[in-house]
Amino acid sequence: MTEKKTPLLDELEKGKWPSFVTEIKRAAAKNSASAELLQVLERSYRERRGHWKHGGIVGVRGYGGGVIGRYVDEPHTYPNVAEFHTVRINQPSGFFYNTKTLRTICDLWEKHGSGLTNMHGSTGDIILLGCKTESIQPIFDDYSEAGFDLGGSGSCLRTTNCCVGPGRCEFACYDTLEACYNVTNEFMDELHRPMWPYKSKIKFSGCANDCTGSIARSDCSVIGTWRDSLIIDQAAVKEYAAKGFDIQGLVCDKCPTKCLTFNKETQELSVVAEDCTRCMHCINKMPKAITAGKEKGATILIGGKSTIVQSAFMSWVIVPFMKMEAEDDYEEFKDLMRRIWEWWDENGKTRERIGETIYRLGMTNFLKGIEVAPVPQMVFRPRANPYVFWNQDDLDKSGTALDGSAL
Amino acid sequence: MAKLDQGPPNYKEMLPPVILENYGKWKYHEIPRPGVLKHVGEASTLYSVRVGTPRLVSIDFIRDVCALADEYCDGFLRWTTRNNIEFLLSDEAKVNPLIDTLNAKGFAVGGTGEAISNIIHTQGWVHCHTPATDASGVVKAVMDDLYEYFNSMKLPAKLKMGLACCLNMCGSTHCSDIGIVGVHRTPPRIDHDKIRKGTEIPSLVASCPTGAIRPDPKNKSVVVNNDKCMYCGNCYTMSPAMEIYDAKNDGIAILIGGKVSNARSAPSFSRMVIPFLPNTAPRWPETTEAIRKIIELWIANAQKGERIGEWVERIGWERFFSMAELPFSDMLIDDYIFSRETFRTSASFKY
Numbered sequence: 093m094t095e096k097k098t099p100l101l102d103e104l105e106k107g108k109w110p111s112f113v114t115e116i117k118r119a120a121a122k123n124s125a126s127a128e129l130l131q132v133l134e135r136s137y138r139e140r141r142g143h144w145k146h147g148g149i150v151g152v153r154g155y156g157g158g159v160i161g162r163y164v165d166e167p168h169t170y171p172n173v174a175e176f177h178t179v180r181i182n183q184p185s186g187f188f189y190n191t192k193t194l195r196t197i198c199d200l201w202e203k204h205g206s207g208l209t210n211m212h213g214s215t216g217d218i219i220l221l222g223c224k225t226e227s228i229q230p231i232f233d234d235y236s237e238a239g240f241d242l243g244g245s246g247s248c249l250r251t252t253n254c255c256v257g258p259g260r261c262e263f264a265c266y267d268t269l270e271a272c273y274n275v276t277n278e279f280m281d282e283l284h285r286p287m288w289p290y291k292s293k294i295k296f297s298g299c300a301n302d303c304t305g306s307i308a309r310s311d312c313s314v315i316g317t318w319r320d321s322l323i324i325d326q327a328a329v330k331e332y333a334a335k336g337f338d339i340q341g342l343v344c345d346k347c348p349t350k351c352l353t354f355n356k357e358t359q360e361l362s363v364v365a366e367d368c369t370r371c372m373h374c375i376n377k378m379p380k381a382i383t384a385g386k387e388k389g390a391t392i393l394i395g396g397k398s399t400i401v402q403s404a405f406m407s408w409v410i411v412p413f414m415k416m417e418a419e420d421d422y423e424e425f426k427d428l429m430r431r432i433w434e435w436w437d438e439n440g441k442t443r444e445r446i447g448e449t450i451y452r453l454g455m456t457n458f459l460k461g462i463e464v465a466p467v468p469q470m471v472f473r474p475r476a477n478p479y480v481f482w483n484q485d486d487l488d489k490s491g492t493a494l495d496g497s498a499l
Numbered sequence: 500m501a502k503l504d505q506g507p508p509n510y511k512e513m514l515p516p517v518i519l520e521n522y523g524k525w526k527y528h529e530i531p532r533p534g535v536l537k538h539v540g541e542a543s544t545l546y547s548v549r550v551g552t553p554r555l556v557s558i559d560f561i562r563d564v565c566a567l568a569d570e571y572c573d574g575f576l577r578w579t580t581r582n583n584i585e586f587l588l589s590d591e592a593k594v595n596p597l598i599d600t601l602n603a604k605g606f607a608v609g610g611t612g613e614a615i616s617n618i619i620h621t622q623g624w625v626h627c628h629t630p631a632t633d634a635s636g637v638v639k640a641v642m643d644d645l646y647e648y649f650n651s652m653k654l655p656a657k658l659k660m661g662l663a664c665c666l667n668m669c670g671s672t673h674c675s676d677i678g679i680v681g682v683h684r685t686p687p688r689i690d691h692d693k694i695r696k697g698t699e700i701p702s703l704v705a706s707c708p709t710g711a712i713r714p715d716p717k718n719k720s721v722v723v724n725n726d727k728c729m730y731c732g733n734c735y736t737m738s739p740a741m742e743i744y745d746a747k748n749d750g751i752a753i754l755i756g757g758k759v760s761n762a763r764s765a766p767s768f769s770r771m772v773i774p775f776l777p778n779t780a781p782r783w784p785e786t787t788e789a790i791r792k793i794i795e796l797w798i799a800n801a802q803k804g805e806r807i808g809e810w811v812e813r814i815g816w817e818r819f820f821s822m823a824e825l826p827f828s829d830m831l832i833d834d835y836i837f838s839r840e841t842f843r844t845s846a847s848f849k850y
Contacts, residue, residue: 104640137636137780141746184508185510188577189576198562207559208558209558211561211584212554214669233501236505273507273510280504280506281504301761370761371763372762400666441705
């Protein structure tokens with residue numbers, strides 16, 4: 093194959109940040125599809141437009157998703173990337189790997205595909221970037237044999253994802269790695285066989301720092317929290333103070349509810365627990381001295397999604413506190429998810445995320461549908477209009493009989 | 500024949516001994532130097548060395564990384580949500596030698612604490628079907644320019660950026676400190692033949708959030724009311740007959756001030772401050788310069804610990820625009836579905 097020039101892309105091999113162009117070139121040295129990808133991309137840089145088409149359903153036997161069809165728009169000019177499909181491989185919880193596993197991923201991908209990957213896709217999968225239609229089933233067979241499974245695509249439960257959790261973080265209020273693994277295995281059918289109005293995502297974050305961005309990026313956000321008071325180690329507080337750390341300025345003054353008081357004389361920090369909203373700021377700043385309470389669990393929020401199409405939504409609180417324990421097999425959570433998906437499946441329109449369905453039909457309607465009682469933690473503030481949808485039950489209980497008799 | 504529904508590999512097999520013995524029993528962590536996290540557990544201490552990646556990597560890159568993990572980390576490592584690699588070391592004596600090796604091999608060590616972390620991004624011209632700009636190339640240009648803030652910790656607070664190559668705003672741009680968003684600015688071009696051949700017209704009409712697409716039964720196609728179109732490209736995802744890319748007019752918008760963490764203030768959306776910058780491939784100088792200016796203004800004016808959005812909310816957006824010397828225009832006033840909450844309903848404001 094003759095070496096073709098890529099002067100524009102070569103500009104992106106300069107500079108200190110690692111270069112994706114260098115990576116494509118490394119793959120191109122071994123694989124003709126990656127070599128042709130360079131040519132397509134150079135042309136995109138010249139013309140300032142993309143050259144990829146979607147469409148053409150591709151997949152594996154037994155699943156309705158996991159592979160995304162991708163085709164170049166000029167197959168005769170670029171025959172080696174005429175088909176350049178994406179395969180999603182479900183990642184291990186927390187993106188932890190041993191090198192044996194990673195090498196297996198590489199060896200199989202060298203055998204079947206372009207040798208290019210995304211580590212990882214934004215939802216969480218290991219993304220294998222670029223293979224032919226005829227390779228898809230063999231890829232799945234080989235990866236399956238090696239202990240891997242496909243991730244989600246289309247109108248299904250998308251690959252779930254979690255933060256590093258108790259694997260390496262003192263902030264984790266529940267075991268995000270195990271919850272993610274357990275819940276993924278429970279909902280294999282929902283993940284592999286699209287059957288809903290649109291996609292649905294779950295992300296597990298161990299605390300309110302929300303390192304997976306669950307509140308913004310998932311239809312169901314499971315955010316670790318606690319219900320009792322945070323715990324303060326006064327000896328450690330004194331150590332922070334002794335080292336000149338500005339407890340008043342950087343912690344107390346920044347506390348959103350002003351529930352922390354630092355006594356300069358005694359060098360002690362105190363908290364009004366009922367005023368604390370567990371935002372994590374003080375714990376972030378003084379991890380040696382302040383820790384979460386003992387009664388730990390998660391807040392469940394629903395509806396988050398990005399901008400397309402009705403605007404971005406952030407997830408709304410549905411359950412302020414739920415225990416998330418492996419011993420209970422996460423049954424309460426799984427049961428809630430089943431009720432939520434059932435309601436959405438019945439009420440959602442095609443290509444409508446659950447947040448949009450709830451917004452269209454009303455939160456009250458949704459809460460009734462999933463049999464969750466309203467609590468003030470669900471709203472920032474109550475409604476400012478009197479347009480309540482009263483039902484007969486409410487009327488029967490609250491009306492006034494004209495003859496003065498009890499209703 | 501493949502096994503169906505066996506699920507992902509078990510994470511427990513991927514955890515090094517130092518994590519297994521401290522699992523759920525971590526006490527606290529520190530950042531001893533940029534790019535290094537020190538987690539102290541009840542049993543022992545773990546050092547994580549963080550390295551930025553371009554996300555789009557070859558299998559040989561992964562093999563290189565494996566060789567390093569075998570040499571320094573007993574064969575264990577992880578990736579982060581932001582596409583960084585973390586080498587997991589139980590032996591403190593190996594930390595500096597690993598960093599020396601990484602530096603010598605040209606890896607980017609950093610991204611911790613008050614630094615810019617890797618930019619979450621999408622596929623762009625490499626693989627996406629609706630891009631208005633490239634993803635990897637813009638990220639490369641911006642990270643090259645801001646590298647001094649990646650391998651140090653001298654920012655007022657952490658800085659998380661995202662890039663979406665079109666108005667779908669994949670890639671977490673809607674809640675980033677700085678979001679780089681590819682934008683289309685012209686309506687789709689209808690290929691009537693393609694529509695007649697294979698488009699479900701009712702679904703196509705329903706896909707338009709502003710009702711700009713109407714059926715045209717006479718022509719067995721559709722018409723677009725250009726005045727109503729805001730170029731989201733949802734119709735193109737429904738039908739390839741609605742081509743939306745426009746090399747001359749596509750480009751980049753800059754949004755700032757979003758975050759997902761609950762720390763101090765509620766999670767917030769990013770807000771548009773620059774509606775359009777040109778698609779100047781291969782290095783997008785207008786975009787890198789605009790972002791640098793915003794970051795330098797933040798550094799010069801924010802209080803310690805204040806993320807970009809917290810700083811702007813404290814001083815007021817109107818004040819931000821005058822300080823940043825950015826032109827304000829009708830393009831920055833929301834006229835979509837949830838605009839009302841953005842209009843000022845108070846007589847208090849600054850100049």
